[in-house]
Amino acid sequence: MTIKPSQLKQTQQNQDKNAINHYDVVIIGGAMVGSVLALGLEQLTKRHNKTLDIAIIEAFAPSSDHPGFDARAIALAHGSIQALTQLDIWQHISELGTAIKHIHISDRGHFGMTELDANSFNIASMGEVIELNPVGYKLFKELQKSSIDIICPAKLDKIEANDEFHHVKLDSGQVLTTKLIVAADGAQSSVRMQFNLPQEEIDFKKTALIANISLQKSHKNRAWERFTNSGPLALLPMSPSNGQQRLSMVWALDPDNAELMKQATKPVFLNSLQQAFGFRAGQFIDVGERYSYPLKLTYMPRPIHHRCLFVGNAAQTLHPIAGQGFNLGLRDIMGVLDVIEHALIENLPMGNVAMTHAYLKAREKDRMNTINRVEFLVRGFSNDLWPLTLGRNLGLRLLSWLPPLKAPIASKAMGFTTDTIL
Ligand SMILES: Cc1cc2nc3c(=O)[nH]c(=O)nc-3n(C[C@H](O)[C@H](O)[C@H](O)COP(=O)(O)OP(=O)(O)OC[C@H]3O[C@@H](n4cnc5c(N)ncnc54)[C@H](O)[C@@H]3O)c2cc1C
Known part of the structure; x- marks a missing residue:
């Protein structure tokens, strides 16, 4: 389904291109993070009985070509479900979720292996898997019901900074002013480029191959993570489609190998995957369209x-x-909501230095810990040097012997958390 621009909500904004609309908050980028933030702000203002003029600017209307709501499936941690519920968002997308009740982590060709089970943590699930494309339509529908101005499809062209506000110029020629910009415009952020701000990059020189895999037998709500010599391979449970059980696959491979696997015939691909993964999930019987992403870690120091x-x-x-x-990203959203809530309660100005620095300070530790953890995980488990192999296998083995240790490791290894991380 594609929503045509003519079907988009007529927003309250002045449609005259020469008129300037004034906002308290303008969100640039309306994919997962921008849309959830916008809906969170709507809920926040309602809860405090306050008004904020908010706009969201997104380059793509909902469609199968939307870069932020593409065919990928992602796993939401238990804490993320709690946060989305708190924001009144999970209620609208929960029917699209598939619960993860067990996680199985193993290392190919080595003895380490561990199993995590929601029951042993007294929770219904370790997390939920959602497919971004249908979620995109649902979030957009919720945005259309809100009081937020949706400016879409439209692209940020230029920002001119002022003491009291920013002038935001769009590719249509339309100009807005805002006291606060929240940039949710992805890794190649045009807002960051406008302000000429630094971004650090670590290139893992690997490619992630993504595809949906059909299974002969039920996945029983299991997720698997397997560390192979070529890099980690993750399989997440998805809802059935056309009566077939499905898993969402992310396989990190050397770029040449990823290209080979992307182009391989279905039987060759399925055979290679089965060899790398084994038969824990039963037999793989079909594979959907294959996509690839270069694996990089990028982050803004500030x-x-x-x-x-x-x-x-x-x-x-x-x-x-x-x-x-x-x-x-959801924890970033909660950080933004916190500083805006503080300003609303205390009647403080929107977007001043105190607000931006409070956000920076609040997000510092969690961001750095998570970035370091992911880098360690990717490097440690993509490497076949014997001390690292021995270490990770002993680690996995010890984990399966000592269940209470599994909870923090589960959160570190796969981003699933059994406690509230927000
Ligand atoms: C294969 C894969 C698997 C993943 N699995 C997981 C997982 O299991 N769990 C998890 O938590 N995360 C996972 N992720 C990460 C997760 O998908 C992303 O972190 C999240 O979707 C990012 O959302 P975002 O809104 O910040 O950015 P983006 O999705 O990059 O969206 C940016 C948006 O900004 C818009 N935009 C850009 N420039 C402009 C402009 N100038 N003007 C207007 N609009 C603009 C774009 O059109 C886009 O819609 C995975 C990612 C990949 C690639």
Whole structure:
């Protein structure tokens, strides 16, 4: 389904291109992080009986070509479900979720292996898997019901900074002013480029191959993570489609190998996957379209600027194998909501230095810990040097012997948390 621009909500904004609309908050980028933040702000203002003029600017209308709501499936941590419920968002997308009740972690060709089970943590699930494309339509529908101005499809063209506000110019020629910009415009953030802010990058020189895999037998709500010599391979349970059991696969491979596997015939691909993974999940019988992403870790050392906060992939883009990107982005969102809530309660001005620095300070530790953890995980488990192999196998083995130790490791290894991380 594609929503045509003519079907988009007629927003309250002045449609005259020469008129300037004034906002308290403008969110640039309306994919997972931008949309959830916008809906969170709507809920926050209602809860405090306050008004904020908010706009969200997104380059793509909902469609199968939307880069932020593509065919990928992502795992949401238990804590993320709690946060989305608190924001009144999970209620609208929960029917699209598939619960993860067990996680199985193993190392190919070595003895280490561990199993995590929701029951042993007294929780219904370790997390939920959602497919971003249908979620995109649902979130967009909720945005259309809100009081937020949706400016879409439209692209940020230029920002001119002022003491009291920013001038935001769009590719249509339309100009807005805002007291605060929240940049949710992804790894190649045009807001970051406008302000010429630094971004650090670690290139893992690997490619993630993504595909949906059909299974002969039920996945029984299991997720698997297997560390192979070529890099980690993750399989997440998905809802059935056309009567077939499905898993969402993320396989980190050398770029040449990833290209070979992407182009391989279905039987060759399924055979290679089965060899790398084994038969724990039964037989793989079909594979959907294959996509590839270069694996890089990028992050802004300081995700703030004058009257501007950076969130989600714009602030940091992690290796997808760790299943942490949106989970961390959601914690950025909660950080933005906290500083805005404080300003609303105390009647403080929007977007001033105190607000941006409070956000920076609040997000510092969690961001750095998560970024370091993901880097350690990717490097440690992609390496076949014997001390690292021995260490990780002993680690996995010890974990399966000492169940109480599994909880923190579960959160570190796969981004699933059994406690509230928010
Ligand atoms: C294969 C894969 C698997 C993953 N698995 C997991 C997982 O299991 N768990 C997890 O938590 N995370 C996972 N992630 C990460 C997660 O998908 C992302 O962190 C999250 O979707 C990022 O959302 P975002 O809104 O910050 O950025 P993006 O999705 O990059 O969205 C940016 C948006 O900004 C818009 N935009 C850009 N420039 C402009 C402009 N100039 N003007 C207007 N709009 C603009 C774009 O059109 C886009 O819609 C995975 C990622 C990948 C690639």
